[in-house]
Amino acid sequence: MLVPPTLGVVASIGDLPEGRAWLDALPALIAELRDAWTLRLGPPWAGGSCSWAAPASLPDGRSAVLKISWPHPEMMGEAAALRVWHGHGTVSLYAHDGVLHGLLLERADPGTTLGDSPLPAEERLLVAARLLARLWSAPVDPAFVRSAGTGGDPGGFDVLGDVTARWADLVEQRMARLRPGFDPGLVAHGARLLRELPASAPRRVLVHGDANPGNILAARREPWLVIDPKPMYGDPGYDPWKLVEQIDDPFRHPDPAAVLKRRFALFGDVTGEDPARLAAWATARRVEDSLWWVSRGNPPSHRAMAEAALLAAVAGL
CATH class of the missing domain: 3.90.1200.10 (Aminoglycoside phosphotransferase (APH), C-terminal lobe)
Incomplete structure (x- = not known):
């Protein structure tokens, strides 16, 4: 129920065997990261091309974002880059699971895009x-x-x-x-x-x-x-x-x-x-x-x- 039917990754990777396997495993990935980081999750955002993301609340009250990516070359350096930038002009990285490809990120509020x-x-x-x-x-x-x-x-x-x-x-x-x-x-x-x-x-x-x-x-x-x-x-x-x-x-x-x-x-x-x-x-x-x-x-x-x-x-x- 945490994976919306409108999730954009279905259109972009669902026809690939590895993409379909990742989508099938996604509910379990969400639950594992939610429990590991003790998160309260809101409804996920629709429209991601290769990832799933939802607003989250941490036990200390901070607002966050849980993002889980389909593993592909372009996303592999995201956590390392956010560590390099250390929140200077970017959202901060709170936690990273390199095996499950999960990121716990600072939530930008109100989140209006520059566009x-x-x-x-x-x-x-x-x-x-x-x-x-x-x-x-x-x-x-x-x-x-x-x-x-x-x-x-x-x-x-x-x-x-x-x-x-x-x-x-x-x-x-x-x-x-x-x-x-x-x-x-x-x-x-x-x-x-x-x-x-x-x-x-x-x-x-x-x-x-x-x-x-x-x-x-x-x-x-x-x-x-x-x-x-x-x-x-x-x-x-x-x-x-x-x-x-x-x-x-x-x-x-x-x-x-x-x-x-x-x-x-x-x-x-x-x-x-x-x-x-x-x-x-x-x-x-x-x-x-x-x-x-x-x-x-x-x-x-x-x-x-x-x-x-x-x-x-x-x-x-």
Whole structure:
């Protein structure tokens, strides 16, 4: 009864044998973690793509969140990242069960997302940029970095360049196999950026990995707290694009190029990152997203590729 029928993970992983097995085991996982941490649980939130989460109350009266994730590579470093950030701009980690993949987290109250805030778009971007600058300033123990072929802590952080190099390979394979009719030069350029940008990074930090307006929540301990990292170690320029894109749609403005330049410049002013480099990352990510979309059986989005071309122009590429 604690697993709602609308749980988003059913749609995303329920067709996989390992996903179905995890869903079948989820009620027992919930009960075991509830009892181990002596929690009172409220009704779970619906809509998670690969996790189950519910409000909880601790014996000492604190509000919390119980989150249980389907085990997959992107979620493995969440607890370690929250320990690195230690509640400085993020929710605090109260407890972690690495076997059951359960997290007991500080609850952000009232929990309004940055995307739903009435603040103007660029003020919301300032909030996000300041938070990311804080996250990027945290020192990272090299032992927690899982560079390809060198081991590292299994609960640590993938190297961003290793991840995006795999994406570049997939971009090229999907372009050849699916033939979506995209500009081959732009696709090749996107793949090249996915390989070259991490290698040329002026600095490497612990990136959030999924920075978007839905993962920044209004809170009391601090005005805003970041949740749900999918952390990697590498170029901070990777992080801002989804915020720039989703705070409101820049491509629906009368002059999208001017809006994009202003937003990348805002991030640059706050974080010290090169705005052209941020636009280059956005180009690479838009190309990768477009090929991923087609690989899932969807019709090619030529609008998305036109947006990638505009981002490339903003970057001066």
